[in-house]
Amino acid sequence: MRKAQVSVEMVILLSALLILLMGIISTFSSASDRSFFSKRTVSAREFSERLAYGINNVYLAGEGASTEVVLPETLIDNTNYSIIIYPSQHLLEISWRARQDTERYQVQLLTGGLSGSLSGIHGAVQLSNAHGSVIVTN
Numbered sequence: 512m513r514k515a516q517v518s519v520e521m522v523i524l525l526s527a528l529l530i531l532l533m534g535i536i537s538t539f540s541s542a543s544d545r546s547f548f549s550k551r552t553v554s555a556r557e558f559s560e561r562l563a564y565g566i567n568n569v570y571l572a573g574e575g576a577s578t579e580v581v582l583p584e585t586l587i588d589n590t591n592y593s594i595i596i597y598p599s600q601h602l603l604e605i606s607w608r609a610r611q612d613t614e615r616y617q618v619q620l621l622t623g624g625l626s627g628s629l630s631g632i633h634g635a636v637q638l639s640n641a642h643g644s645v646i647v648t649n
Contacts, residue, residue: 515627529607551609554587557617559594559605562636563618569638570622570645577639584602584633594632595648 563578586592592607601620606613628636628649635646 524543547595551586551588551590551607552614552616553608553620555592555605555614558582558586558592559618560602560614561630563595563603563620566625566645566647567621569640570620570624572603572640574640574642577637580636580638582633582636592633593630596620596629596632598623598629 561579562582566579569576570576586607590603590607594603594605596603601623603618603620604615606615608631622645624644625647626644627647629647641644
């Protein structure tokens with residue numbers, strides 16, 4: 512009778528170890544998936560902050576200042592994105608698709624005096640300051 516009880520305990524112990532091992536493996540397999548989406552998010556933040564930095568610099572430089580900001584057509588993993596500027600809220604927003612959801616990231620702008628192409632921004636963007644208003648040309 513003693514051998515039978517040891518066998519049952521051994522099966523229970525091995526089952527518990529197998530469940531623990533499956534949990535660890537599933538954690539690591541989804542971690543690589545999260546890092547992939549993290550790269551996408553970092554890429555989106557970089558593009559939006561690069562454009563916001565350009566807008567803020569042209570605004571602060573004053574009348575006649577201009578610069579060009581070059582943004583890639585897609586994020587780091589070839590995901591399409593869209594940048595929209597909301598002058599009344601002093602916000603620049605980038606959005607992109609992540610799985611079934613739309614992710615968004617917003618950057619604060621120093622000025623609300625913006626005109627020109629304020630949506631669908633990507634590629635080469637010309638920024639110029641005319642009478643204290645930043646003109647965005649895409």
